[in-house]
């Protein structure tokens with residue numbers, strides 16, 4: 001496996017502050033869509049800023065596309081497309097003119113092919129119809145897509161997107177997620193941060209989970225969820241009775257969710273789920289749905305931390 005990003009003991013303490021990133025060992029495989037997941041304040045942006053050479057680590061090392069950061073910025077950064085904390089745009093310029101400015105600022109970009117390059121980038125993010133409107137008339141989602149277009153002006157070995165869907169409405173979020181999937185399908189490694197678990201589950205192949213500056217776990221999304229047991233779930237109009245009966249039947253961890261669903265730890269191999277279901281029905285519980293649901297990334301997170309995902313958020 002080739003690692004596109006690799007850090008060892010990467011640490012950042014801001015002046016006078018506590019540890020924002022604490023001895024981070026991160027490995028981002030080539031070709032992955034890597035979700036850097038954590039509640040607000042968990043150290044995601046700080047890590048990304050260190051990886052992009054924008055701030056110096058207090059300790060530890062980072063390699064990006066084979067080059068050491070800090071140090072190899074000049075050879076590494078041209079091969080990285082980055083979108084950190086929203087793109088810097090001129091509102092009075094059109095989307096096309098904004099991109100032209102970005103392209104002109106790149107000393108390696110051939111001016112003779114600039115027009116074609118800008119048009120292709122606009123097309124890639126679906127902004128061709130709005131290309132000649134002033135950027136200030138764009139929705140937040142369109143601005144974010146324009147920022148992505150800037151990152152896509154050159155072929156990149158790596159895209160780094162810091163909370164690319166933050167602040168977007170559901171439609172804008174869907175557009176960005178679809179775009180990330182397309183880029184990944186082209187073979188680009190995408191490293192994106194998010195505080196949204198379901199977003200990571202929807203678009204990422206791999207994830208690293210951060211809490212309070214520390215890495216909790218990293219690996220393929222499917223493996224993390226599979227390593228956690230799912231929940232026994234009963235859908236019923238009689239949640240109180242169902243919860244009481246399940247507890248009486250020796251089922252552990254019974255709780256009634258806000259949505260009225262009753263969930264519990266799945267019973268061991270010596271208990272037949274069909275018998276459990278039958279016992280509920282015999283006890284007068286009207287059962288609409290019954291089964292063990294697949295573990296989600298959220299279940300994995302709760303299992304790891306013993307707390308809900310957004311506690312520190």
Ligand SMILES: Nc1ncnc2c1ncn2[C@@H]1O[C@H](COP(=O)(O)OP(=O)(O)O)[C@@H](O)[C@H]1O
Pocket residue numbers: 014015017019020038039040041042043044045046047
């Ligand atoms: N420039 C800064 N100076 C001091 N503390 C900072 C600065 N930037 C971030 N922090 C602190 O570092 C921690 C991690 O922040 P950040 O990396 O922005 O987290 P995230 O991107 O996951 O929300 C937080 O406690 C935050 O308050």
Ligand SMILES: [Mg+2]
Pocket residue numbers: 044045046162163
């Ligand atoms: Mg952040």
